Amino acid sequence: MSAPELLERRSIISGIGQSPVGRRLGRGELDLTVEACLGAIADAGLTRDDIDGLATFPGAGVGTGGFAGPSTPEVQDALRLKLNWHDGGLEGPGQLRAVFAACLAVAAGLARHVLVYRTVTESSAQGQGGRQGIGGAAAGRGIPRFSGTMQWTLPYGAVSAANWLAWIAQRRMFEYGLTRKQLAWIALNGRRNAARNPKAIYREPMSLDDYMAVRMISTPLCLYDCDAPCDGSTAVVVSHADYAPDTPNTACHVNAIGTALRGRPSWDQFDDMTTFSARDAAAGMWARTELRPSDIDVAELYDGFSILTMVWLEELGLCGKGESGPFVEGGQRIALDGPVPLNTSGGQLSAGRLHGFGMLHEACVQLRGEGGPRQVPVTPEVAAVAAGGGPIAGCMLLTRGPS
């Protein structure tokens, strides 16, 4: 049997756009989205008449408190797009699922230029009381009972991803001897890079002492291990690779995507509590490329919680299994001028919870050599992007030239 064709390689990211990013911007989610989308379309050298595909994660009606952003019908109508393909949804290999779907739609000839966006207004929602805890907003109305998977965790106050991911960190401390002073370097490195990113939420210096002194959220994860809710929208245009010569800016070629989920899809039943599905997504991605971990020049690895970045570092092969603690300690290896520049915009911990799409945007910025003060010294050829963690994860490799 011949090897299957790697269809994602027929796609490129031809344009990127991003709205202002901040705390309580006071702007509507559709307003932010349109700004990001128009930016991405122009950046790609296109007009809205060229856009024939539209996708988002997660789409309307999912979650509360500024999580979902506007639906694809709202954005389609706001821009009066004429679409040959459209898609929105929560289930799939993490936040990047919308990008993966767009790549395959382009490869299949269902669309030529797909606009993909992700919008959050969680900071504004937080300010309006839209993120109150259980028993707060619900008090007096009675607390509903739960069916489905949440029934197994909610009765015990295991209500947040912070709790579930704290299990990963604790288990890694047991199996690998991970320490908080090592884990701290994901946050410290992010803050160091955020100082060079004018759009970052938190830019003031953070010390190891600051990290060790801040309040606990769910042991061993402290406040600085959890990302910063923000308002902002990120958009990219996924185009067919034959458009690459015509792009006004450097095209970022999709080399491989990782979408696998082989363990049980659950926060408490997954077989390996130290990796979750990052293990499967990374293995699936490496099976689709001739590139090796040592080829990665810059890594934008999801830090919704710091511990997830540690998992991705190992599962993508950027350091050995169980060795991410010593690898990041001191911060030299993951610095802008280190062998594995990591989360160069500040990541979600310091630059804001753009929910995976900030990592994708920054990977393109770096491949294009447009990072300004935070540009890695040698313009990278290969970028790794990973988003998600726990039972939902996806990753991809982008290259500056065609594969």
Added chain:
Amino acid sequence: MTTADTVARGPAVRVLPRLEDLNRFFWTSGEDGRLRFLRCTGCRRYVHPPGPVCPYCLDGPLVPKPVSGQGVVHSFTVNHQQWIPGSDPYVIGLVTIDEQDDVRLTTNLVDCAAHDVHVGMAVEVTFEQVEDVWLPLFRPLLRPLSRPEAGR
């Protein structure tokens, strides 16, 4: 006052499961003080969460069967954040049952100090009744010397 030495038994408010045909046996099992899981009458494996068919052999019928109620802490966290306002710090444990190492329960670890909780700790079930639900919680096992497998 609750400190790291004397953590709460759980959050200030218990969000409860909706009892349905498939899960009722589990959430009411503690009425007689015993923990039960579905067990395949064919391949003899325990199945959790409850499902319509044995996911291992896709064959034998599944029947609720009591287990020892003993297990091992696979991981844990002490929650401090006020997701549920009014809560003192409480320990969320992930416990593997002794009978089968791929059956785990999210639970609260009780009757112990937070700083005494550790991965590999041997624990046993105890129930907390809230309305018509018996929540399985776990406390330190009193006879750890008989447990050579602790720490797996």
